[in-house]
Amino acid sequence: MSYSLMTVCRCTGGHDDMVMCMAVHKSVVYTGCYDGSVQAVKLNLMKNYRCWWQNCALIFGTTEHLLQHLVGDHSNLNMQAIRCRWRGCSDFFDTNQSVQQKLPEHMQTHVDNDSKVQPDNSCGEDMQQIRVDIG
Structure with missing residues (x-):
């Protein structure tokens, strides 16, 4: 099973603002925003x-x-x-x-x-x- 990084970011929530950078490490998605803030969201594809x-089909983590x-x-x-x-x-x-x-x-x-x-x-x-x- 493979997901694009932007799909993972949108599914897990990520920042509400524009994401400047993103990394995935050991089932955690780290997103950095232009304001300098960083969020870490634990990725669990089973939930x-x-x-x-x-007319909406979005899925969230x-x-x-x-x-x-x-x-x-x-x-x-x-x-x-x-x-x-x-x-x-x-x-x-x-x-x-x-x-x-x-x-x-x-x-x-x-x-x-x-x-x-x-x-x-x-x-x-x-x-x-x-x-x-x-x-």
């Missing part, structure tokens, strides 16, 4: 968490990174109303207050209960559909 939001993705990429806490687009969910948040207070908790429930990718499904088709953001 993957998939985003099941409509930690639940924290998946939740950051959901809140940052699939919602806008300033909206007056939003419908959850997670696979099989039709919950609707109809006030700005519910969007700000209940939607992040709701997304956490999906992350905790319905995002784990089984090891035998963590490669192949799922990995080939990952969108890679490189800056």
Whole structure:
């Protein structure tokens, strides 16, 4: 099983900002950012968490990174109303207050209960559909 370095960085979370350099050593991905910060993320290909939001196929190495993705990429806490687009969910948040207070908790429930990718499904088709953001 082989993954490109950018795929590994996006899957495991890495920096939110532009990555200047990256290295992998003994199952740890080290990323360096232009601001001088360095992050180390332990890579465990047996644990993957998939985003099941409509038209999204990103896979993350930690639940924290998946939740950051959901809140940052699939919602806008300033909206007056939003419908959850997670696979099989039709919950609707109809006030700005519910969007700000209940939607992040709701997304956490999906992350905790319905995002784990089984090891035998963590490669192949799922990995080939990952969108890679490189800056």
